[in-house]
Amino acid sequence: MSIEIERKFLVKDDSFKEDAYQRNYIKQGFLNSDKERVVRVRIKDDKGFLTVKGKSNDSGTSRFEWEKEISKAEANDLMNLCEKGIIEKYRYLVCSGNHVFEVDDFLGVNLGLIVAEIELTSENENYIAPIWLGEEVTGKEEYYNSNLSKKPYSEW
Numbered sequence: 001m002s003i004e005i006e007r008k009f010l011v012k013d014d015s016f017k018e019d020a021y022q023r024n025y026i027k028q029g030f031l032n033s034d035k036e037r038v039v040r041v042r043i044k045d046d047k048g049f050l051t052v053k054g055k056s057n058d059s060g061t062s063r064f065e066w067e068k069e070i071s072k073a074e075a076n077d078l079m080n081l082c083e084k085g086i087i088e089k090y091r092y093l094v095c096s097g098n099h100v101f102e103v104d105d106f107l108g109v110n111l112g113l114i115v116a117e118i119e120l121t122s123e124n125e126n127y128i129a130p131i132w133l134g135e136e137v138t139g140k141e142e143y144y145n146s147n148l149s150k151k152p153y154s155e156w
Contacts (some may be wrong), residue, residue, distance in 0.1 A: 004053070004065040005123055008143060010134040011114035016103050019130075020092035026104075029082025033146035040146070041078040044091075048075025060139020061123045085149030097128035109152035115143060 028042040035055060042049040048071055054064030070078075079086070088107040093100055099118050106113040115137070118127055137143045142151070 002065055003062055005062045005120045005125075006117050007061060007120065007136060007138045008140075009116045009118075009136050009138075011103060011116050012132050012134040014105070014114070014132075016092060016094050016101070016116070016130065016132045019094050020103070021095065022093040024091045025088075026091050027079070027086060027088050028145065029079050029086045030146050030149055031078065031082055033083055033149065035141075038144075038146045041075050041082060043072060043075045043079070046072055048072045048078075050075075050078070056139065058139075059123065060141075061120075083149065085152070087145050087149050094130065096130045099127045101130065101133075106148070106153065109154045110148050111154065113148075113153040 024045050026042060026044050028040055030038060030040055032039040037055070038051075038053045040049075040051040040053070042051065047069060049067055050070050051065065051067040056063040087110065089110070090105045090107070092103040092105065094103055094116075099120075101116045101118050103114065103116045106115075116133060120127070141147055142156075
């Protein structure tokens with residue numbers, strides 16, 4: 001069993017792009033977006049992934065995660081079975097101290113939303129906050145991708 005520990009933040013501006021060492025295009029849909037278990041199909045550039053995530057703990061920082069790489073063709077086929085509301089975004093990877101922030105710059109109906117996540121080894125692990133890091137939204141379910149697919153940022 002794999003436990004994902006992460007914190008999520010809004011991003012103040014796009015200055016993170018200057019420090020990004022990688023950018024990927026991501027398209028993802030949800031075969032199941034139930035609060036107890038999310039099953040996601042993702043296409044990241046030329047690769048496909050199938051991911052299962054469990055329910056978050058009370059603080060929203062930890063939850064079970066299982067991911068398996070699949071072919072892009074399989075991911076495209078599964079995308080056709082997904083619930084309504086496909087997410088599209090660019091993901092930027094930015095180093096800060098010993099950590100990497102994954103910054104998602106959303107497209108389409110979620111345009112204007114920029115969220116940064118940092119994966120940690122423990123819930124209390126220290127990290128260096130970049131100057132572009134804004135309000136923490138860890139555990140706020142409206143920022144979960146599975147919820148953004150149902151109620152996009154443009155409708156808030």
